[in-house]
Amino acid sequence: MRFTVSTWNINSVRLRIDHVLRFLAEERPDVLCLQETKCPDDAFPLKALRGSGYEHVVFAGQKGYNGVAILSRHPLLTRAVMSFCERADARHISAVLGPEAGRAAGIVLHDFYVPAGGDVPDVGLNPKFAHKIDFLDALRAWGGRRVSGPAILVGDLNVAPLEHDVWSHKQLLDVVSHTPIETERLETLRGEAGWIDAARLLTPEPEKIYTWWSYRSPDWAAANKGRRLDHAWVSPDLAGTVRGVTVARHARGWDRPSDHAPVTLALEL
């Protein structure tokens, strides 16, 4: 049984609900996890999803910023939200796939939106960067020992951990998202908990992988100065089932796009 989970920083789910529907129609993932929905819960565009085949929806939003959501073709058993750093920011949601999901039943899905961290990579000068580092440390504490059972963690982690996750390793070493303080933290917490970076299983370095291209580039496709900020991790139980991770780069070229492209993890269960 093929099972797919997509993740996409949509940068306003209300503004881009048509993009969501288009992607779902094209890709038909079993599950789509969204970040930066920028949408209070009472304004989530549920009506637009009716008839799409994605009737099982959980979300945690707030006004203007952040916000995460999980859209599923299969019933979801639970909805859980964690908060980090003593903030009410909507940066995490999780759910468990119900028995109707067949061999995927019981898989735990975690959807994360890690703080971007501002512009200056100095915890003393930039409170937003300090918050990002605190968040990563909290994530490490949450992961603790090894993750048990079948689980998938996806989201916009706002860190491009490897040399070939950015267009220029040297030029970005002092740029937030690729500084050693972030990349070492992310790799350490991932390794300690036992998560596997699914995208790099079948596409190892030095092949480049990007999932985000800045809005500020006048011609993002030609410049191709991307970064891999969006991730799909699997628990050790699922490592042998990974069949690939693909980036729907073309969606970055849609009219009024998100600055992130959707990323899809495929498993054979």
Place this chain on the structure above:
DNA sequence: ATGGTAGCAGGGCTA
């Protein structure tokens, strides 16, 4: 510690 563009909200913050 540039400026470039984008979304929300309707100014300035966040990315």
